[in-house]
Each structure stands twice: as structure tokens, then as C-alpha cells.
Amino acid sequence: MTVGESLDFSHHFSEETKARKSSPLKTCIHLFQDPNIVFLGGGLPLSKYFPWDNLQIESPLPPFVNGIGESPSGDDKDTCHVEVKKNEITKAGDTNDIQLSRALQYGFSMGQPELLSFVRDHTQLIHNMKYSDWDVLATTGNTCSWESTLRIFCNRGDTILAEQYTFSSSIYAAEAQGINVFPVPLDEHGLIPERLETILDNWNPETKKPKILYTIPTGQNPTGSSMSDERKVAIYRIAQKHDLLILEDEPYYFLQMDAYQKDVSQRKETEFASHSDFISSLAKSFISMDTEGxxxxxxxxxxxxxxGTRLGWIVASKKILQAYIKLHEMTIQNPSGFSQAIVAGTLNRWGQGGFLDWLIxxxxxxxxxxDVAIDALYEYLPETPALRVNPPTAGMFFTVNIDASAHPEFATKYQSKPELVEQAIYDKVIKSGVLVVPGIWFKASGDTQPPQPAESKKELDPNGIFFRGTYAAVPLDKLKEGIQRFGIALKEEFQF
Known part of the structure; x- marks a missing residue:
């Protein structure tokens, strides 16, 4: 299938981005690798003074027959050996390792070629890109990528759209740059396209329209919701209609799971006959339907x-990535050379198939x-319409939704204010020896001046609150114990 080039979205660039020039020193640093050039042009330390001579790493070996949590024995039957040397070229699958003399040197702001090559192939394999001039850029993780995105596209006073409850660090990063985060309601299936369209169709003409929709489509943080493919298609159409850029934040994309089955006897773990079957099972990504960049x-x-690898990547059109490169040349320079050497050395030995085995x-x-977490919630939480458990199909988080008005002292002690009930529950669970996080910590509540219509800010459930927990951080026995303590705290607080 022939695919076209991306559109030019430089009209969305911030004043900072439009003013930024490429560093002249960065334009010539690639000549440091040219053996015919006597390089006297930059302050690059001589690699012989790097104290590390080699890295030796062991990981489990695909197809991980003992499970991904099993430590490798050191035997070649179950152990992937990686040895990266300072000046010697070592083989890593179909390519070579990143020598430490290069990995620990300045340069390669996009990322080391051996890492980028693997990530490009992975991206095409998973997302089947629909335009020709796309590429990938190595980053120090999504938090840094998001802050860079804000600087590249937003000026002080601009507004972005985000799910009404979203990753709190993303909200705070935007607010620190003087950017409003206007909330779009979401439900147990993620962001609601109809509400997004209503907000944009009725946007106050006296204020600048948003440029960016920030979304966490899969295993959403904090709600645990996952957006359906149909909703993504609808949202992409709305983005085209209103000339929005979609920022797809997907750290949990590969933590997709079977739908929760309450009846244990009916549970059947999905087995994949091939890597293609696994890829086909994954949710459709926004980037996979994007024909415009x-x-x-x-x-x-x-x-x-x-x-702790502090390593990630951005997928976007080359036109847009050029702005990231210019910014990163002045800020992060490039991700850690150690991390790039270790991750690339491992993944290139595993191969694309081995990485898919790991993800499976x-x-x-x-x-x-x-399953253990949701089973425990149904076992230990009071059975009442005031509490609702939302079993996730992806990610690391579960939520318990609570009708605050069901509290016996809602109208008296708590003055009919859900946030006061939420704080009381939080104080109670901490005293009970467990930490679950109140939803209000993740709430986006920005607005414009003059403000948007009241209908655009209407809440789905004004008295609804929720708490977020994770099943990722502790062993299974501790997980069940923590949920039991949470249940006891709710019973005592609500006098169920």
C-alpha cells in the first residue's frame, strides 16, 4: 500500500520553538566519527579516559520457558549474555553493540542507531504506520517527553485538553508552564468522544482553541480504563475537524489483559498461536490510524x-521530531549511554520475536x-450500591468508585461536599495501614479567561469519588492484605 507524507503542523509550534535555532556545534559533531577528519571542533573528552572497559549483563533468554520472573542460571540454555566493550565491536543479533567509547560520548541526540533501528522495526511491526515520513526519537522517558512537548507547542496562557482525571505530574508540568488543562469527562471506557466534540464545538470564541489533546488510552492512569477502537476512530475524526494534535501517552500499552471473569471456573488464559496472533489482539493505537502526522x-x-533505565521513545513525523531534536540538544543532550548500550544489547540479541515473547x-x-486484586476487592469490600469496582483490562491500576452522598454524615459533618468525604476516607485508610490514592489528586480543573460554557464543565457524577490502587507494587499476599485493610476502613467510615 502506498502511503503519503504527513501534513505540516508547524503552525502549532510555540513562540519558543519558532525562535529556537539549531546549535551549530551539533551540526558538525557527526564528523567526530569520520576517521578522515582530525576533530578539533568540540569539547569531547578522549574515550581512553572513560574508566569503564566493558559491561557484562545477563538476562533470561527467549522464549522464557521458565517465565519472565525466573533468574537466569548463567547457562547458555536459559541465559542471554551481553558483553559490551569500550573499543571492540561485539555482535548483537543481526547488528553490533554500541561500543562504550561511543555510548558514553556526546552526540547522537536522536539516540544511538542500534537502539533506534530496533525501535523503528518494533513500531512498524506493532502499529503498521500509515504515512511515509515518520521516525522515532530516543528520550529519557515519557515524563520528560511530555514536558518537551509542552515547550514545543504551547505558549503561556494556552489551553490543552486532557481526561478529567489524568496523571498528576502531567497536569503539574503544564500548570508550571502557565498552561491551562481543561478537562474532558471519561467513564469506565475512557474519554467520551461526544463530550470532547461538544466542548470543542461550543468553545468560547473569545479564547484561543486548544492545540493538543493529551490522553492515556490504555490502562489509563489513574482510572484503569481502556479506550475502545471505535472511540479512538471517533476522537481522531474530531481532532481532524478541530485541527487538534493528539498526544498518545502509552506506557501501559503492553500491559493488556483478558477481560476479568468473576467466576474462577470460567477463567481461561489466552494462549497465542503466534506472534501475529498476539499483535492482532492488541488495541488499535492512535498512531496506527494516523494518516496525517x-x-x-x-x-x-x-x-x-x-x-530506572530512563529510556523511552517518541513516534511522530520527521517534521515534528526536528523540533524535539533542537530542544533536546539544549536540554537532555541524549539519554544515558549506559542504558542505551544495555537495552539495545539485550533487545538486539532477543530479536523482535524474543521481545514479543517477553511482552506476552x-x-x-x-x-x-x-485477578488477585479484583477477587480480593469483591471479597473484602462491603456489598452495597454505594461502591463500584471497575476491573481493568490493561495497566497497573484498579479503582473503587464511591457515592460520597451515601455517607451517613454527608449532609451534616461533611456539608454535602464529596471532597471532604474523600479526605476522611484517605485519613482512615492511612491509619488502617494501607495506601490507596484519592482520585482528586489526579483531577484536571483548568479553565480559560473568559471561561468556557457551564455545559462544557458539567460533571458526570457530582457526588462520585474514587480511590486508585495498584496491583503491581507488592507480592500477592501483601496485595490481598492491603485490600482487606481498605475494606475494613470503608466499613468503619460508612458504618456499613
């Missing part, structure tokens, strides 16, 4: 390999953790 996708190794194994682990 209006989607910017943020991916990360944090949830699938390790947060991760899916299996999270499926079990989710």
Missing part, C-alpha cells in the same frame, strides 16, 4: 523493562495480579 506517540521501557510473559503476570 497529527498523532505524537510517547512510548517507554519503564513499565516493560525497568523505570508480562501480560500473563499482570493478568494474574489483576
Amino acid at each position: 497529527r498523532v505524537i506517540r510517547m512510548d517507554s521501557f519503564s513499565k516493560v523493562l525497568g523505570p 510473559g508480562l501480560r500473563r503476570e499482570y493478568n494474574e495480579k489483576r
Whole structure:
């Protein structure tokens, strides 16, 4: 199938981005690798003074027959050996490792070629890109990518759209730059397209329209909801209609699971006959339906390999990525050379198929953790219409929705204010020895001046509150114990 080029969205660039020039020093740094050039042009330390001579790493070996949590024995039968040397070229699957002399040097703001090559192939394999001039850019993770995105596209006083409850750090990053975060309602199936369209169709003409929709489509943080393919198609159409860019934040994309089955006897774990079957089972991404280059996708190794790698990537059109490169040359320079060498060395030995085996194994682990958590919630939470459990089909989080007006002292002690009930529950669960997080910590509540119509800010459930928990952070026995403590705290607080 022939695909066209992306559209030009430079009209959405911020004044800072329009004013930024490429660093002249960065335009010549690639000549440092040219053996015919005597390089006297930049302050690059001589690699012989890097104290690290080699890296040796062991990981489990695909297809991970003992499970992804099993430590490798060191034997070649179950162990992937990675040895990265300072100056020697070592083989890594179909390519070579990133030598430490290069990995630890300045340069390669886009990322090291050996890492980017793997990520490009992975992106095409998973998302089957629909325009020709796309590329990937290595980052230090999605939080940094988001802050860069705000600087690239937004001026002080601009407004962006986000799910009404969203990752709090993303809200705070925007607010710190003087950007309003206007909420779009969501339900158990994610952002509601009809509400998004109503907000944009009725946008106050006295204020600037938003440029960006920030969304976490899969295993949404904090609600745990996952957007259907049909909703994504509708949202993309709305973005085209209103010339919105979609910022797709997807750290939990590969933590997709089977639908929760309450009856244990009816549970049947999905087995994939092939890697193609696994890929076909995945939710449709915004980037996979994008024919214009209006989607910017943020991916990360944090949830699938390790947060401390501080390594992720952006997928976008080359026209847009050029603005990120210019910014990163002045800020992060490039992601850690150690992380790039280790991750690229491992993934290139695993190969695309081996990485998919890893992701399938991760899916299996999270499926079990989710089931244990939801089973415990149904066991230990009071049975009442005032409490509702939403079993997630992806991600790391579960939520318990609570009708605050069901509290016996809602109208008296708490003055009919749901946020006061929420605080009281939070105080109670902390005293009970468990931490679950109140939903209000994640609430976007920005507005414009002059403000948007009251209908655009209408809440779905004014008395509804919720608490977010995770099944990712503790062993299964502790998980059940924590949920039991949460249930006891709710019973005592509501006098169920």
C-alpha cells in the first residue's frame, strides 16, 4: 500500500520553538566519527579516559520457558549474555553493540542507531504506520517527553485538553508552564468522544482553541480504563475537524489483559498461536490510524523493562521530531549511554520475536495480579450500591468508585461536599495501614479567561469519588492484605 507524507503542523509550534535555532556545534559533531577528519571542533573528552572497559549483563533468554520472573542460571540454555566493550565491536543479533567509547560520548541526540533501528522495526511491526515520513526519537522517558512537548507547542496562557482525571505530574508540568488543562469527562471506557466534540464545538470564541489533546488510552492512569477502537476512530475524526494534535501517552500499552471473569471456573488464559496472533489482539493505537502526522506517540521501557533505565521513545513525523531534536540538544543532550548500550544489547540479541515473547510473559503476570486484586476487592469490600469496582483490562491500576452522598454524615459533618468525604476516607485508610490514592489528586480543573460554557464543565457524577490502587507494587499476599485493610476502613467510615 502506498502511503503519503504527513501534513505540516508547524503552525502549532510555540513562540519558543519558532525562535529556537539549531546549535551549530551539533551540526558538525557527526564528523567526530569520520576517521578522515582530525576533530578539533568540540569539547569531547578522549574515550581512553572513560574508566569503564566493558559491561557484562545477563538476562533470561527467549522464549522464557521458565517465565519472565525466573533468574537466569548463567547457562547458555536459559541465559542471554551481553558483553559490551569500550573499543571492540561485539555482535548483537543481526547488528553490533554500541561500543562504550561511543555510548558514553556526546552526540547522537536522536539516540544511538542500534537502539533506534530496533525501535523503528518494533513500531512498524506493532502499529503498521500509515504515512511515509515518520521516525522515532530516543528520550529519557515519557515524563520528560511530555514536558518537551509542552515547550514545543504551547505558549503561556494556552489551553490543552486532557481526561478529567489524568496523571498528576502531567497536569503539574503544564500548570508550571502557565498552561491551562481543561478537562474532558471519561467513564469506565475512557474519554467520551461526544463530550470532547461538544466542548470543542461550543468553545468560547473569545479564547484561543486548544492545540493538543493529551490522553492515556490504555490502562489509563489513574482510572484503569481502556479506550475502545471505535472511540479512538471517533476522537481522531474530531481532532481532524478541530485541527487538534493528539498526544498518545502509552506506557501501559503492553500491559493488556483478558477481560476479568468473576467466576474462577470460567477463567481461561489466552494462549497465542503466534506472534501475529498476539499483535492482532492488541488495541488499535492512535498512531496506527494516523494518516496525517497529527498523532505524537510517547512510548517507554519503564513499565516493560525497568523505570530506572530512563529510556523511552517518541513516534511522530520527521517534521515534528526536528523540533524535539533542537530542544533536546539544549536540554537532555541524549539519554544515558549506559542504558542505551544495555537495552539495545539485550533487545538486539532477543530479536523482535524474543521481545514479543517477553511482552506476552508480562501480560500473563499482570493478568494474574489483576485477578488477585479484583477477587480480593469483591471479597473484602462491603456489598452495597454505594461502591463500584471497575476491573481493568490493561495497566497497573484498579479503582473503587464511591457515592460520597451515601455517607451517613454527608449532609451534616461533611456539608454535602464529596471532597471532604474523600479526605476522611484517605485519613482512615492511612491509619488502617494501607495506601490507596484519592482520585482528586489526579483531577484536571483548568479553565480559560473568559471561561468556557457551564455545559462544557458539567460533571458526570457530582457526588462520585474514587480511590486508585495498584496491583503491581507488592507480592500477592501483601496485595490481598492491603485490600482487606481498605475494606475494613470503608466499613468503619460508612458504618456499613
